[in-house]
Amino acid sequence: MSRETILFVSDAQWTPDAQELADLELALLGAWPADRRLDVRLPEDVSGPVELLDPEGLPLAAYDPATGTVRALDAPTYGAFRHLHLPPATVRAEHPDALGILVDQPLTVDDVTTVVDAEDRTGRRAVLLVRSGPDPLRTVTVPALVRATAAALPGRPIVAVALARRADAQDDRRLTDAVVAAYTDERLALPRTGAPSDAVAAIVAADQPPLDERGLVVFFTGLSGSGKSTIARALYDRVVEDGRRTVTSLDGDVVRHHLSKGLGFSKEDRETNIARIGWVAAEIARHRGLAICSPIAPFDSTRKQVRAMVEDAGGSFALIHVATPLEECERRDRKGLYAKARAGQIPEFTGISSPYEAPSDALVAVDTTGRTVTEVLDEVVGALVAAGLWRDE
Ligand SMILES: Nc1ncnc2c1ncn2[C@@H]1O[C@H](COP(=O)(O)OS(=O)(=O)O)[C@@H](OP(=O)(O)O)[C@H]1O
Ligand SMILES: Nc1ncnc2c1ncn2[C@@H]1O[C@H](COP(=O)(O)OP(=O)(O)O)[C@@H](O)[C@H]1O
Structure with missing residues (x-):
């Protein structure tokens, strides 16, 4: 939705844009890097602490623009695959020693082979961190990416990570590394070569008709x-x-x-x-x-x-x-x-x-x-x- 149509309720409340809402989610889950300020662009006439609302008007957090810090108010309960939006602490407790894999496109057969080989070699289990924040490079919807990932590597835990892609590639890499590191100590890079399996391709095709x-x-x-x-x-x-x-x-x-x-x-x-x-x-x-x-x-x-x-x-x-x-x-x-x-x-x-x-x-x-x-x-x-x-x- 365009920014003009976002609801501005009062001086003390503001609905951030999609990228800021994704950043906020990471901060509230404890996945946002401690050394990085959380930036939310506020109207010029707002200077003090402000309540951040989701697009439906639910107050999510109290934000202090002076320090760039937030305090949780309410947790969203809706949204496709909401139960996969887990904090790093939960993921680490349930899957210690996991291999973190950032998934931002449907997995290819080569990607799957790389993951399975790494699991066999290290004895560690893969945790699939699906990038669910706004990402102009993503070629499918987030729900389809989750379904395609589950079809490519059945049985592995999937976590939706509200990582919004940065325009600056270096900055994006820095943020991505830090967020993935919040979830797992070890990260496995994917080759991104080859094509997806038929099962994954069918999910992509259903999501992206001609x-x-x-x-x-x-x-x-x-x-x-x-x-x-x-x-x-x-x-x-x-x-x-x-x-x-x-x-x-x-x-x-x-x-x-x-x-x-x-x-x-x-x-x-x-x-x-x-x-x-x-x-x-x-x-x-x-x-x-x-x-x-x-x-x-x-x-x-x-x-x-x-x-x-x-x-x-x-x-x-x-x-x-x-x-x-x-x-x-x-x-x-x-x-x-x-x-x-x-x-x-x-x-x-x-x-x-x-x-x-x-x-x-x-x-x-x-x-x-x-x-x-x-x-x-x-x-x-x-x-x-x-x-x-x-x-x-
Ligand atoms: N002041 C004024 N200006 C323009 N049009 C007027 C006005 N008053 C009535 N009408 C009649 O309303 C029809 C336009 O309505 P719209 O809903 O298409 O207009 S708008 O898009 O909201 O501007 C338009 O119909 P169309 O001729 O089919 O365009 C007119 O018949
Ligand atoms: N090539 C054409 N295409 C559309 N309308 C035409 C054309 N030539 C003449 N007209 C006439 O112009 C008028 C257009 O009216 P209308 O379709 O109601 O316009 P609008 O919805 O833009 O107000 C009609 O009387 C229609 O018969």
Whole structure:
């Protein structure tokens, strides 16, 4: 979730970002290096001790920014594989003399052989420390990495370690070494050569379907009368006729009769409207569905928030700018709204008395002037196919 949407409750409470929450977890478990400050970026006007909250608002710890130290308040009880988030003290007590193995990618057959050989040679047992903190290099979700690790080396204890990868490679190595050393005295490096076994590959494949089988949000943006609803509807029909995927339409006008009933057209209300559409679309994407949205969505930052929500949910976000010029939209004036807006009867009308920020991150921009709906639809579908988001049959 983007930082803008994080809840800031009061001067004394703050929700850290994902990396900071991972660092905090290590600190609370006793796995954070004693000689390293725990840094949490706080708003400028907060100077004294502050309560750190998880994204659901649960107070996790009291943090003193002056010293960079924390005191535990409450322990999270939810989250996939929560029972694997163990403190070093527990791991050391249950598995003394273990060989610590940091797992940040699905294990290959060579990795497995290396571990089994080392166990046989040393008489020590492997403890698999799965990196569960934010890591841009990870190619599967954390739950899938845990499942893949269990499938690769059945019977070995698995510990989820909330180690967030640092951008600076040297710094990352230093932190990683220190955290692994908190869990085990001995560490075994993996060769990372070769390929995973079939069982591991099947788990990875189920977790990471091809791009055209993942959740997809096709988001049309443009002025009133530009053709968003018409093209969105045509795309919807084509998907239904194709029959391979189910599809949900979140049309601007329709949403305002249901999900966003009662909202007006102030900047704040428009942002709320788009955030709601984005939230629903991201949930659809999470379940690998297809959502077609067609609101005006005039603000760049709000559209970018929707993109972040969808991508966080594992989906792809295809922004389509229906770039029909204002003059053509006004000439069409299907609903007579432009005439009323010009006459001052509708305040804050997009393109007349309220801004429209044209996107610079659209997959494609289509001008519908003088073109048929089918022509424009073909161009949109062509862009989706070229981006690997849709497969023509
Ligand atoms: N002030 C003002 N500005 C723009 N549009 C207005 C306004 N008042 C009513 N309408 C009608 O509402 C439709 C736009 O709603 P959206 O939900 O798509 O707008 S927004 O994304 O929240 O900005 C829009 O529908 P479309 O023509 O389908 O875009 C208009 O019919
Ligand atoms: N190539 C085209 N694509 C989409 N709409 C078109 C096209 N050519 C003409 N139009 C007309 O433009 C109008 C667009 O209205 P609509 O789809 O409701 O726009 P919006 O949802 O952006 O307000 C419709 O009357 C439609 O028939």
